[in-house]
Amino acid sequence: MSPTQRREEPLALARREDRSGVATLTLQSPASRNALSLAMIEALIDAFVAIEADPATRVVVLAGDGPALSAGHDLKELQAHRNDADRGRAFFERAMTRCADLMRAIVALEKPVIAAVEGVATAAGCQLVAACDLAIAGADARFALPGVSIGLFCSTPLVAVGRAVSRKHAMEMALTGDLYDAETAERFGLVNRVVPVGAALAEAHALAQRIAARSxxxxxxxxxxxxxxxxxxxxxxxxxxxxxxxxxxxxxxxxxxxxxxxxxxxxxxxxx
Missing domain, CATH: 1.10.12.10 (Lyase 2-enoyl-coa Hydratase, Chain  A, domain 2)
Incomplete structure (x- = not known):
């Protein structure tokens, strides 16, 4: 395949496109704000496993269809499993374990991963941004660890966020549950830079191409x-x-x- 040839690999929940050494993974469940359901998590893990084994891919860009990169765990899915005989414990353990596996896969991937954020990235979606090596945010992007507002402290998102920003900023996000704008996220160190609305993906691709030219x-x-x-x-x-x-x-x-x-x-x- 020539370096400029485009390959598209449709997946149920995450679409992969390859061009000039850059693989773009797009979460494509806009109706749920790209919630990290167990199925979405598994699709992303499978995609990263395939990318790791692909020598033609040098850099990864992670994006989302619709008004969010990701709103975090699928709350409806989690809530439904409260009716299980064990009140959801087995499913909750599976969901948290596989989400952690996804975040570790991004860090362990021996290729840079760049998040392109338009709209919101909240809870485990904010964790996803923090797990990436680099992040570009559109000016309308918003970030939050809002679990405390519904009685569910964002403990696992804090693992990644607390390693990307200062401890006090991470705790402020988790303790308040507030939405933070893109400029504040840049000041905190959660994103590398802010670009005009709608330009995050193009800027992430430009950055990816510069990096892909390296060894x-x-x-x-x-x-x-x-x-x-x-x-x-x-x-x-x-x-x-x-x-x-x-x-x-x-x-x-x-x-x-x-x-x-x-x-x-x-x-x-x-x-x-």
């Missing part, structure tokens, strides 16, 4: 090392990062990149 092996080494060292004590972090740098230096793309820089020519990355 895939280098991106994988760097992302893996960053997330492993970020919560380590300083000495352990430097030791791990040093090993990552050495592994990177020994990779053929590092030698090629240095040679291309010195020769004043574009690099020819392995597998590109």
């Amino acid at each position: 895939a092996a280098t991106l994988a080494i760097g992302k893996r090392a960053y997330y492993r060292q970020i919560d380590m004590p300083l000495d352990e972090a430097y030791a791990l990062a040093g090993r990552a740098m050495i592994d990177n230096l020994l990779h053929p793309d590092s030698a090629e990149g240095a040679a291309a820089f010195l020769d004043k020519r574009p690099p020819r990355w392995e597998g590109a």
Whole structure:
């Protein structure tokens, strides 16, 4: 397949489109505001597994159809299972476990993931944004951890959000349940930047294309090392990062990149 050829892979709840090394995953359940039902979570996990195994994909963009990236867990689905014999415990455990698996899959994916946010990203939808490596928000985007308003503290969303923003900002979001505008989300560090309404996906694609031009092996080494060292004590972090740098230096793309820089020519990355 040529680098500019477009491939579309229809899924029931998440659509994948590939172009020039960038896979765009679009949540497409606008009637539910792209709620993270168990079926939606499974569709996204399957999509990330397929992307991990696809050497042609270098960067992922995550977007949503309709007025939301995602409004979080499917409250109607959760509520329906309260009628189960165990009051929903087994389903709740399954839903929380698989949602955590999805968030970990994004972090573990050795390819950058960029969220393109228009409209709302709330509860587990806000968690989804926080789990991504980068995020671009349209000016009308809104973010919240609103569970406290219905008696359900957003404990699992705080795992990702609390690692993306300061502790006090994360707790403010979770304790108030308030909606925060895109500019505040940028100030908190939840998103990288704010663009005009409707421009988030185009800006995310432009950013993805710049990143996709880099060495895939280098991106994988760097992302893996960053997330492993970020919560380590300083000495352990430097030791791990040093090993990552050495592994990177020994990779053929590092030698090629240095040679291309010195020769004043574009690099020819392995597998590109």
